[in-house]
Amino acid sequence: MKATGIVVEYNPFHNGHFHHVNQAKQLSGADVVVAVMSGQFLQRGEPAFADKWTRTEMALRGGVDLVIELPYVFATAQASEFARGAITLLDALQCESFCFGSEQGEIEPFVNSLELLEANRQAYDRLIQERVQTGISYPKALNDAYLSLTHGLEGFVDLTMPNNILGYHYVEAAHASKSAMRPLTIQRIVAGFHDPLQRGVSIASATGIRNAFFEGESIEQLSAYLPQASIQLLERFHAEQNGFVGWEQLYPLLRFTILREGPTALARFADVTEGIENLIYDAAKQAGDFESFISRVKSKRYTRTRIQRMLTHIFTGYTKQSLTNGQPEYIRLLGMNKAGRNYLHEQKKAIPLPVISRAADLKGAMGQLDIQASALYLQAIGASSLKKEYTTPPIYIGGNSAK
Template sequence: MEATGIVVEYNPLHNGHVYHAQQAKKATGAQLVVAVMSGNFLQRGEPAFVDKWARTKMALAAGIDIVFELPYSFATGHAPVFAEGAIRLLEAAGCSTYCFGSEDGDLNMFKQSLELIDHSKDTYEHEVKLAVQDGLSYPMALNKAYMTLNETGNGAADLSKPNNILGFHYMQAAKFIGSTMKPVTIQRLGADYHKETLELGEIASATGIRNSYFSSSSLDQTNDFVPTMTRELLVKWQQDGLRFGQWEVFYPYLRLIILRDGPEHLTHIADITEGIENLIYRAAKKHSTFQPFMQAVKSKRYTWTRIQRMLTHILTGFTYNKRSMMQTPSYLRLLGMTVNGRAYLNEKKKSLRLPLVSKAASLLDPALAMDIHASDIYALGTGLPTSQDYSLAPIIENHFSSNSFK
């Protein structure tokens, strides 16, 4: 059986995600789709809207055959780290291709970008260094350096676009690890990744769907933009009295940790650099709600996303020392599968390049321990029971659900 791999967050899964899964299978000719999905904390330093188990159910209903969890250390990393962790897992799972959505939708443009940077690596790194010294954030510095190399507009990808950026890093990571997988890209449809509002007649962004709920406390306006299973699971989450994940509900816990531990302890937390621990501490002392706190910390050098990653690590206690023990994925954590996915795993079980973990208690590993710990922290904010990683088995979808949007 041939599998194609995709990298997802599904925060929450919407119609555009269904389209991506459909087109990935169609474009590659694969028999099934394997997804590597972030756990309960995400790449932009945010708690997930709903937990990884609910999002796995969404994925299986939408046509995904296997869902593996991207470990916390990669799921909350900046783009190169996130991409390398995901690509290594898809490679270990035996995927023959991987497919990513992009604004440009042209694989040759990404190949051109890789060649451009490879041929001018010293110049590129020098320009990045100068841009950081000038006060730009690291992502902005990368893009400025890239634009300097690409002044002639020679058909390379536009790396100012969020999906293009991730696509570039997927291809860069695949090249770095010597992956045998062939890349495929699908042009992204509908609303921009960061679009914060919903508009009728288009595929909405996950950001717009979340903001619609948080501004109204109602899911009604999201109905046209999500598949039936997503809608049902979100309604059930609400009916069960659970809180949807956002920083506002986690901020009291975060503030307690910051004020209790103080700036000196914060210096050991991953991504805390250049004295920002003092600014974070002062802001936490002054502000009792999240948005004013963030406005007090944000600057030209420190983007909202970069700060949120720091805060996620403070909340979960993820230190530089812990990160040093998790430099590469060491297992395939199974969250769910269809009948088709189970057949694939049975066929490939002897050739998988990492141990397959279906029970959390079956493996002693620092990265898995971190995932379990992060899930328990997430449970405190949302109202879920703790220790679900031990009590819940991988979800098995016993029928093939419709791949249609509704």
């Protein structure tokens, strides 16, 4: 059997994701689609809209054959580390290719850009440092340096677009690790990464869908953008937890943690740098809701995403001392269908990492952080049992992928 890998968050799984899964299988000629999915906290520094088990089942009902979890240390990292962790896991699972959605829609510009930056690494790094010293954010400095190198040239990927940025880092990570996986991309259609909802179409961004829910629209009102299985699973989660999850819901516990720790202790958490702990502490003293809080902290230098990653680490207790540049240590199995199970059985001798199906088997620091982050997420959303991380087995859906 041949597998293609995809990197996902499914926050939540919508019609655009269904299109991606089907196109990935068609473009790659693979028998199974393997998804490496972020757990309870996501790359933009946000808690997941619904828990990882709900999102795993959405994926399996939507055509994915095998779902594994991207460890917290990678799932909440900047794009390059996020990509490195995900690509390493897909490679370990012996995927023949990986396929990502992009605004570009063609793979050649990604390869061209990688070759250009590899050939001009010193000049690129110097341009980045020069731009950072002007006080702009690091992502803006990266883009300015890239634009300087590609000015007037054609055939390179547009790295101002969010999915292109992630796609570039996937290709870069595969190249750096000398992976044999073949990179593939499909065109992102209809809705952009942050686009608000457009009525009269069937595909919307996950951001637009989440925002509409938080603004009071019902699942039924948004059913045009979601597969039927996603609708049913979201209704179940909403009923069980009396709502969906965002920073507004977690803010009381986050605020308590910030005020309890104080500025000096806040400085020890991952990504908290340059004295911003004082601003975070002062904002928590004043702001009664999350949006008021974030508006007091974000700036030209500190983007919302960067601040949210800091807050995620404060919330979960992930400190600078815990930071690792290591490799994924295990494959945490979240769910599979019959084809996914058969693929795992066929490849088990070739997989170099332990395949973990029970949280109790996560012994190292990386795995313990996954457990801790999940427990804090469950506590914050008022889950009936904090043992859910230990008692939930991998989800199994009989039969093959959706067609």
